[in-house]
Amino acid sequence: MAKQPVKNKNPFAGNWFLTAGAAITVFMILFTLLGQIWTPYDPSLPDENAMSLAPSPAHWFGTDSFGRDILSRVMNGAGTTLLIAFLVVLIGGIAGVIIGSLTGYFGGVVDEVLMRICDLITAFPSILLALIILRIMEPGVKNVVWVLAILFVPSFARVVRTEFARCRTQNYVKLARLQGAGPFRIMLRHILPNVWPVLLPAVSIGFNNAVLAEASMSFLGVGVSASEVSLGRMLYDSQNTILRGAPWYALTVGLVIVLMILGFSLLGEGLRQRNR
């Protein structure tokens, strides 16, 4: 053995994007998880003596018009957004992998039909589609998750399908088939591990789009319901405080969203560079 196997190499070494992305993402996840068990103040308790305060040592990011601590609200509310994004990517990703692997491996009429449906869905900007569907339905976390998950399926199905269609004709798959492996064993044990490198960047992009979609939709009042607290909902609440000269609420919420998206997009970029 003259050469060390490449996979033992530290993936973070020399990959600035991956390192920074991982650091920001881990920080944001910890920040959000902490917000579910502990916050500096009660995130939903109004305080008549502390309404619309500017940032100060007592309230690092100020208070909203009900006197609630903005940092506490954001720490807590980011959980809803993160949960929505996680579920959307999980459900959409699993469905996308199943559809993509079946259609890519077997091909044929079903493949044609499903891919045309995917084309039809992606022909229209997905945020617009989600807006229209959710405006018709009742607002709420559950509906947001389902609508976004379904709309996100094509983006995963497409990358998985391409990989499966490519691998199907490769020698290791032919060999496995000659050895008597069934189609599902081949798909699961032989091809699927090779799909991860293209799936992971798609997952990070999907995560971003889900965070952005939740924020946009709740901001427009069609996302989570009024009783649920999410980043988009807080953006909605903070809308009129901007013009009243108290922009820190909107700025704080926006900053958290930017950090979340930045973390995932750097991770995705780092993963893509690693694949090269």
Added chain:
Amino acid sequence: MRYIGKKLLTLLATLLAVSFLSYAAFEMIGDPVATILGTNATPEAAAQLRADMGLDRPLPLRYGEWLWHFMGGDMGTSYIYRLPVREMIGEKLAVTLIMTLMAVILTVAVSVPAGAWLARREGRPVDKVFTVLNQILMAVPPFFVAVLLTVVFGLLLRVFTPGRFVPYTESWPLFLFYMIFPALSVALPRIAMTTKMLRASALEELGRDYILTAYSRGHSRRSALKAHALKNAMLPVVTFLAANAAEMLAGGIVIEQLFSVPGIGRLLLSSIGTRDIPVVEAIVLILAVWVMLIHLIGDILGQILDPRVRL
């Protein structure tokens, strides 16, 4: 030409499918009679109104009639406002279209020179700084740009009055000035993405043999890029831009809300809320036409840039 004809046919077929699906879907979700009369209407009155509005006839027939009138420019009458839909959406459509157009122009005007400029400086400190900056800008959602612009230019510098909108019927220059901020909000992340993409594709082109030939004929890196590489580097960017223009159209809806721009997005959302189906159907169909036209223009431009491309 044959290529464009074929493309147009597919486009028409897709539009027909989209229009029928949306027509049928909206028919199912909202009974306009219940919306207009309220919940405590007598069955007789409801049946009467249904017959008056022609709702008692089969769906395919009504769809055909609607589409026929639509193509003739008659978009029907709003259930809620009793106004011709055309009148209700005309000005708002123009506002949204101009905003999107400004965003697209901004994106092209900034990212093409910036991408080429960075490609010529590959590996230098300035390139590295901008690569990082670009990556950050890509992560900033339009609404956050909008909040920042409002805070900095509206509240601190007082360049514009936040929450104000000047219709173009009143003053074109003021209207365009006020539209710059929403357009910029929509465009900024796209500018970053396009710059990054153009830089990468220009670098790929600069490494090819024909550029070496160009150098040997005395071209500098700059003139080789301008005369030869840029045109080829634009090819993937044009398709990317088309997809982005469609996204910017959709993203504009959020921005309209933040800047109180009376565009089509706000009307769409409020009309779905009141189940004002004729307005919703008209807007959805028009947006679908726009999105597809944008993609078609992208395809045609790609064809002009590289005549070998056949889809």
